[in-house]
Amino acid sequence: MKRRLPTVAGMTEDQARAGRATGAGEPFTGHARGGRGYRRTVVALFAAGVATFAQLYSVQAVLPALAGGLRVDPARAALGVSVATGALALSVLGWSALADRFGRVRVMAASVLLASALGLAVPAAGGLGLLLPLRALQGAALGGLPAVAVAYVAEEVRAADVTRAAAAYVSGTTIGGLLGRLVSSAVADVAGWRAGVLAVGVLGVLASVVFLLVVPPSRGFRRAPRAGRSGPRLRAALADPGLLALYAQGLLLMGAFSTVYNVLGFRLLAEPFGVSQTVVGLLFTGYLAGTVSSAVAGRAAERWGRLPVLLTATAAMAAGVLVTASASLPAVVAGLLLFTAGFFAAHAIASGWTGGRARTGRAQASALYTLAYYAGSSGLGWAGSAVFTAAGWPAVAGFVVLLCALALGCALVLLRSASGRGAGAGWPRSRPRTAAVTSAGCSRPSGEPTRW
Known part of the structure; x- marks a missing residue:
């Protein structure tokens, strides 16, 4: 008969077993910044982010070449991106349910391995009729990482360090998106879009192997008691107006x-710019602005609060896209950098806030944010491509400014009022210096700014 381990209050038997193996006598409270477990967590998620986002967006950088090779217009070519992100959006709730039952690490590993295998098959598609189903399957497979990565960070990293760890993860995803676009674009300029996408598929396989070798086992995960209990957690994740604003x-x-990254290449390949496919690919180095801004946003939110940083980043996006309406290539590049920095700063804040705000159903809240995020990429991104096909870049800039204005309105109306009820850190405010409890259950002085 299997002997049951004695547990500390609040610990599962799996956690007690992990604590016994390491000689720990207290419940696991998360890897602290600077420790080996923290570093392994960040490196593993960085590698998984490369595997996921490089493959997801490898097609985006070669859309003009794909459109020419398959003889389709920009809106139809953009479906190569939209079907993948749409399938990813639809898959995240299923992946989050699997993660509640089988664990975060197993689900993320299955996701990156399956997606990498499909990524090697995509370049062999003879036309859109086969390319789009393969991209949809790949997108659905890729959903496992973004569906649970933030929940994994919230469970495995010390509460005081979660914001920075989440921001570091978002920074890693920008590198993945950048590498996928640069590699596919550079190779496509020499050997065609199929070779470019294949090269990124090989990169995805290598990054997946790094993830499997480095990722620490879950210690903060608590398995759902029954597979059918996800309904109440999902309802809780949909009942909070503040969470709904974050999904928005x-x-x-x-x-x-x-929208901007789907069609910018078409604009720059045409007059008055007339640049090459390689130069179009190099514009994606603008992602480096997002790598920096997402990390800066995490630190700024600790000092000034998340809501002011979110609003500022969204306003920067709107300003940046207006600058890209210029006929000067340097001005377009400057506007793109501002736009990209604003987006990743806003995403780092909103995604991290979602994981920390959820009191119950954290995986479901994270999955719903991911669903909304990729629904935006699929539906609104395709709509923006159709706007470009019909009316050109000025109409695209107006469409993007409208989306930013709607996001600002949701944040001001719902997140500011929700923050006033004390459910999350928005505007910094003073409180009596009595003990308070964080979402992870760790006490802190309540005069200290809430980090999640």
Whole structure:
């Protein structure tokens, strides 16, 4: 008969077993910044972010070449991105339910491995009739990482360090998106879009192997008692107006971001710019602005509060896209950098806030944010491509500004009032210096700014 381990109050038997193995005598409260477990967590999620986002967006950088090779217009070519992000959006709730039952690490590992295998098959598609189903399957497979990554960070990292860890994860996803676009674009300029997408598929396989070798086992995860208990957690994640406002940020801002990056290449390949496919690919180095801004946003939110940082970042997106309406290539590049920095700063704040705000159903809240985020990429991103096909870049800039304005309105109306009820950190405010409890159950002085 299997002997049961004695547990500390608040610990599962799996956690007690992990504590016994390491000689720990107290409940696991998360990896602290600077420790080996924290570093492994960040590196593993960085590698998984490369595997996921490089493959998801490898097609985006070669859309003009794909459109020419398959003889379709920009809106139809953009479906190569939209079907993948749409399938990802539809898959995240299923992945989050699996993660509640089988664990975060197992689900993330299955996701990146399956997606990498499909990524090697996509370049062999003879036309849109086969390319789009393969991209949809790949997108659904890729959903496992973004569906649970933030929940994994919230469970495995010390509460005081979660904001920075989440921001570091978002920074890693920007590198993945950048590498996917740069590699596919550079290779496509020499050997065609199929070779470019294949090269990114190989990169995805390598990054998946790094993830599997480095990721620490879950210690803060608590398995759902029954597989059918996800309904109440999902309802809780839909009942909070503040969470709904955060989902709206993902939907609207990602729709704006996807629109710009889907069609900018078509604009720059044409007159008055007339640049090459390689130069179009190099414009995606603008993602580095997002790598910096997402990390800066995490630190700024600790000092000034998340809501002011979110509003400022969204306003920067709107300003940036207006600058891109210029006929000067340097001005377009400057506007794109501002737009990209604003987007990733806003995404870092909104995604991290979602994971910390959820009191119950954290995985479901994270999955709903991810669903909204990729629904924006798929639906609104395709709509923006159709706007470009019909009316050109000035109409695209107006469409993006409208999406940013709607996101600002949702944040001001719902998040500010929700913050006033004390459910999350929005505007910094003073409180009596009595003990308070964080969402992770750790006490802190209540005069200290809430980090989640």
